[in-house]
Amino acid sequence: MIQGLSRRARALAGLWGLERASLVAPRVDMLSRGFLSKRRRMYPFHAYPRDRFLSDWEVELRFPAINPAFVKELLGNKLAFHLFLRDFGLDGHSCGLVGLLADGAFVPTEGAADLGEALQRSRRLFLKPVSGGGGRRCRVVEDVGELPGEGLWLLEREGVPHPYASSIFPGALNTLRVLVLKDARGAFLAGAAHRFGASREVPVDNFSRGGVACGVDPERGVLGRGVTEPGLYARDVHDRHPVTGKRLEGVRVPFWEDLKELTVELTEAVPGLRYAGWDIFVSPEGPKVIEGNGDVANPNNLLQPHRPLLTCPRTVAFFRDHHVLSEGRAEALIRNLGAA
Numbered sequence: 001m002i003q004g005l006s007r008r009a010r011a012l013a014g015l016w017g018l019e020r021a022s023l024v025a026p027r028v029d030m031l032s033r034g035f036l037s038k039r040r041r042m043y044p045f046h047a048y049p050r051d052r053f054l055s056d057w058e059v060e061l062r063f064p065a066i067n068p069a070f071v072k073e074l075l076g077n078k079l080a081f082h083l084f085l086r087d088f089g090l091d092g093h094s095c096g097l098v099g100l101l102a103d104g105a106f107v108p109t110e111g112a113a114d115l116g117e118a119l120q121r122s123r124r125l126f127l128k129p130v131s132g133g134g135g136r137r138c139r140v141v142e143d144v145g146e147l148p149g150e151g152l153w154l155l156e157r158e159g160v161p162h163p164y165a166s167s168i169f170p171g172a173l174n175t176l177r178v179l180v181l182k183d184a185r186g187a188f189l190a191g192a193a194h195r196f197g198a199s200r201e202v203p204v205d206n207f208s209r210g211g212v213a214c215g216v217d218p219e220r221g222v223l224g225r226g227v228t229e230p231g232l233y234a235r236d237v238h239d240r241h242p243v244t245g246k247r248l249e250g251v252r253v254p255f256w257e258d259l260k261e262l263t264v265e266l267t268e269a270v271p272g273l274r275y276a277g278w279d280i281f282v283s284p285e286g287p288k289v290i291e292g293n294g295d296v297a298n299p300n301n302l303l304q305p306h307r308p309l310l311t312c313p314r315t316v317a318f319f320r321d322h323h324v325l326s327e328g329r330a331e332a333l334i335r336n337l338g339a340a
Helices: 002-021 056-065 069-076 078-087 115-122 163-168 256-269 313-321 327-339
Strands: 097-102 105-108 125-129 139-141 152-157 176-183 186-196 212-216 223-227 275-283 286-293
Touching: 002 056, 069 078, 069 286, 078 097, 078 152, 078 286, 097 115, 105 115, 115 125, 163 275, 176 256, 176 313, 186 256, 186 313, 256 275, 256 286, 313 327
Parallel strands: none
Antiparallel strands: 097 105, 097 152, 125 139, 125 152, 176 186, 176 275, 186 212, 212 223, 275 286
8 A cells, every 4th residue: 555655656746747847837627637738739639539648647657567677677778788689689770889988998899999990980989878868968979089988888880860861850860769569469569759859959859858759650650740849949739840841741751661570579579578669760771779668758748749549459458457547447448449
């Protein structure tokens, strides 16, 4: 009982923290239904019944318990994830690990004698901490003098985005977040969103740091409208990129079927994994995985501005089985979806 109260208290504190960080005035009509106030401006409530949307309260309260701790640790450690890809024969689907930087000392993984040779081979490398998320402290480096002298870092080959993405915003990798769930029948794609950078966040495209997020039609791989955090731009919903003016809605993502197959394969390969938010980018040769997230803080930001998550009986059943949805709410949704 005490543990349950503690979990609810943490979830309520987390939800209220997100609400306070928003640039939108609190709205009782949203908060009373478990949604952050800003969702009123972001979600297409006019096009779908409200009960089809997973609420922020349901996510904050139950999502953290879906995956076991050891899975979160594996996916949260970027070095361990690279080793996992290598051992399962999937490293060809990543940018490639060039080496580690431990308190300024270079430890190569691809045969380069030193940092100078590694940079000469790749010209530009992508630096990121072994742990942590949100794109913080990640950057492109071109010179040995730009590298930190403390901490544990990964050095990867710089990813090259497909022209469709770089034409929309040329200053970032422009990644996709793909939510894959795994039930007794196997892994399946539950939703996807495409992120694009904005000028003040080069080379990072994170939505929480000013990026643009578009929903992606899971069947056709076609972008929907773009959404930004309310208050960052003159509008919150965008047919075109708010910085470059390039068209967003209706753009087709290349290699979409390959991308879906890759994220399902990755999810199936990780023992104990029940869901993952895979960060993917599309290169000129096909999809590449950046990392997996087994402890997604709040998937609603990216996925539900385009369409609600609870439009598929299989997805509803997954969230029911992991106690994100109550039995009664799940049964009513499955019944309504079957009648639709």
